[in-house]
Amino acid sequence: MRQIPLRRLAAAFALTLIGAAPAFAGDPIVLRLGNITDPQHTETKAQDYFAKLVSEKTNGEIQVRVFSGGQLGDAGAQLEAIRLGAQDMYAGGTGNFGKYVKDWNITSVGFVFRDTEHFKRVLDSDVYKSMEQKLQDRGFRMVLRNGVRPGKPIISTKPIMKPEDLQGVKVRIPPWEGFVKTFEAMGAKTVSLPWGETYLALRQGVAEVASATVSGFAGQSLHEVAPYLTLVDFFNDSFTIVIGDRKFQQLSPEHQKALLEAGHEAGKYYSKLAVEDQAQVIEEMIDEGAVVIRTSPRPFIEKMGPVVAQMEEQGTWETKGLFQAIQDVK
Structure with missing residues (x-):
């Protein structure tokens, strides 16, 4: 049987170790x-x-x-x-x-x-x-x-204090059915736009309302074109x-x-x-001209009862009773 030099065996073993090295070795x-x-x-x-x-x-x-x-x-x-x-x-x-x-x-x-x-x-x-x-x-x-x-309130070009104030108003939404159904329940019209286009949409009147976190509003300086901040948590x-x-x-x-x-x-x-x-x-938004509106969420919540039942019946989510299961969490 042909003998393999020890130095070649050592080199082969070294290569084997290199090949087996974990992915984080080196870089x-x-x-x-x-x-x-x-x-x-x-x-x-x-x-x-x-x-x-x-x-x-x-x-x-x-x-x-x-x-x-x-x-x-x-x-x-x-x-x-x-x-x-x-x-x-x-x-x-x-x-x-x-x-x-x-x-x-x-x-x-x-x-x-x-x-x-x-x-x-x-x-x-x-x-x-x-x-x-x-x-x-x-x-x-x-x-x-x-x-x-934090919950997502709304920011708008005119004051929104009750659901009726959203009647016929154009609301910028992401492409999510839940957002669509929520604002349609208030009588609003929905406009699906990328978040990065919201400032221009509000300034040009393509949209009149948007919903996001307050930090999201400030990050896009939306209060410059939509100064009314209604602190009702529409979404969590x-x-x-x-x-x-x-x-x-x-x-x-x-x-x-x-x-x-x-x-x-x-x-x-x-x-x-x-x-x-x-x-x-x-506080910073107020200093820059924003108007904060604090109002009861109850009238908005009452508008959602029939909508939630309809969405579950239509299979918007697949697990029957999911809404009630969430409500039952104590």
Whole structure:
């Protein structure tokens, strides 16, 4: 039998070790995280904090690069890129998840949650966790799930104090059925536009009302063209970060654990920051000419009863009794 020199065996063994080296040897793993918020938005700040935590927890072996302001496309395009493996992560609300799991459509329906405290309890409920699992089955895993957004009020070019004030008014909406049905229940007309076009739409009269977080309003300077801020929480949803589940499964168990821990800590950081930021932003908007309207949500809520029943009957979400299950969370 032919003898193989020891130096060749050593070289072959070295090459084998190189081939078996983990993916993080040498250059770090870089994960691209996209959003549609401006760089100073509380959500973007939370993502920067998440990126910092991930780097610390992995000793620099994973680096998260944050692309803000829709650099990677609108929310729908970014989620589709994740599904196709062209993007790693997306940060934002939950309204766009309904395209993949119909139950998530309920999070874009007005007044589904009684208040922020009720919403927090729903986040920890079996109902919500079941929805998360369905989303994961479709390829999206939440690494940040506990970001409690302040409720979404409305901003407008004229005062809105009761549902009747929305009769015939043009409301800018994202392409979510829940938003459409909510404002149609108030007698409004809906105009579907990308968030980045909202300022121009309000200025030109294409839209007269928009709904988002107060930070979102300020980030786009919407109060310059729509000075009336009605502080009724029409919508509640969570701030999340999702990663493609295939990408997540490619990471080592240690790296997976680091991402989840960083997500949980960043979620708590965001929830605190968002409340503080909203109070400060409202004061700044008032100083810049905004008019704050505080009114009872009850008349708006009463308009939603028949609409919710109709949406469930029509299969807007797939789980029968989902609305009631959310209401029953104590």
